[in-house]
Amino acid sequence: MFIKRYSVLVLALILLIAGALSGCGGSKETTKVRIGEVTRSVFYAPQYVALEKGFFKDEGLDVELQTTAGGDKTMTALLSGAIDVALVGAETSIYVYQQGAEDPVMNFAQLTQRDGTFLVSREEISGDFEWEGLKNSVFLGQRKGGMPQMAGEFTLKKHGIDPHADLELIQNIEFANIAAAFASGTGQYVQLFEPQASIFEREGKGHVVASFGTESGRLPYTVFMTKGSYINKNKENVQKFTNAIHKAQRWVQEHTPEETARTIAPYFKDTDEDILISSVKRYLEQGSYAESPVLEEEAWNNLLDIMESAGELKERVEPAKVVDNSFAKAAVKANP
Known part of the structure; x- marks a missing residue:
């Protein structure tokens, strides 16, 4: 009788430990990252793919997306701490740098490589x-x-x-x-x-x-950026974020416009599928979506030429001042 009771207790203990271990494995800890996108557009299809396909979640990130209409509003949200990462034109980081910011805004992953208009x-x-x-x-x-x-x-x-x-x-x-x-x-x-x-x-x-x-021409038109202080405190998460974006970039290049349109449809509930398909196709055909998150120096110089022509550039800014390509290069190396 004692042996039987002992066996039951041992079995119960084993089941309890197994359940606890199973619970630990199933509750993967995630880190929240708040993105502010300058507008809602098919132009940003890889971002929505990363969200819908769970690429951010696979990296342990809980990404919260909000649309902050306009570059000035998006940058204000980033500088004030209302968002962690901004998806906006690279020129905004140059404006912040030109104002002599102590905490510069750094571009770390390119999403689009041409004007989307x-x-x-x-x-x-x-x-x-x-x-x-x-x-x-x-x-x-x-x-x-x-x-x-x-x-x-x-x-x-x-x-x-x-x-x-x-x-x-x-x-x-x-x-x-x-x-x-x-x-x-x-x-x-x-x-x-x-x-x-x-x-x-x-x-x-x-x-x-x-x-x-x-x-x-080619230029870092829309880029994920954040404050230098955020990068210093969250390097691992910035790398995970960039890994997910690069995976989504690859996915869009390897799938048909129809597949991409179906994937991003939840972000365009009032838009018919055929419109989404034609929009994705148009952007793919002209090479709007960046295939890599790395910001290229030649494209950066074209951006400076455009800003200079518009009279918005006080002086030419070296990429190293506002660009950190280390995360993008690591993402590409891990998933060439």
Whole structure:
């Protein structure tokens, strides 16, 4: 009787320990990281893929995404500590550096490598599009000093158009309201991201006639960045974050636009699947999505040229001042 009771107690103890060990294995500890994206766009498809496919979770990160419309608002959120990581144009880190910030903002993973906007005409253009046709038109532009506006001006100048002398340039409309302003009748031309450009084409509100991404060349257009102090305290998490982004970049390149569109659909609930597919396809065809999170020096110099042309650069900034490629290079080495 004693032996039987002893055996039962031993068995119960073994089951209890096994259950405890199983519970420990199942409750993987995660670290929260708050991202602020400058806008919601198919342009950022790899980010949504990383979230939907669980690539961040696989790295032990609990990522919280919020949209902080506009580069100035996104940077304010980062500097104030409202977010940990910003997804915004690399030019914003240069603006902070130019202001002499003691805690510089560092770019650590590139997401897009071309301008993501398209030139949309209100009227359908018969025959081949000629940039010369923009002269004396009303152009609904983007915020002064923002990457879309600077890349747009750079392209116009390349085609012999002075945006401030040859156009009636409108720049006083909030970033989030530009599409609505054009839809309501403001401007003959406008710069739009996807999927809005494709939506306007379907609705007959506009026609895509050119790509600013193709025209302005490769540059670190949208980058994940954070404060230098955050990197110093969270190097392991920044590496994990970058690993997940690179995995998502690879996934987008290796899958069809249809598969990517289905994956990111939860972030565009009011957008039809065929619009998402055409938007992803358009960005893939012009090489908008960066295949690697590494910021290349040649692309960085092109960014500086564009900022200099727009009169927004006090002095050329060496990449090392605001770029930390160590995490991106490590991610690529681990998953070539």
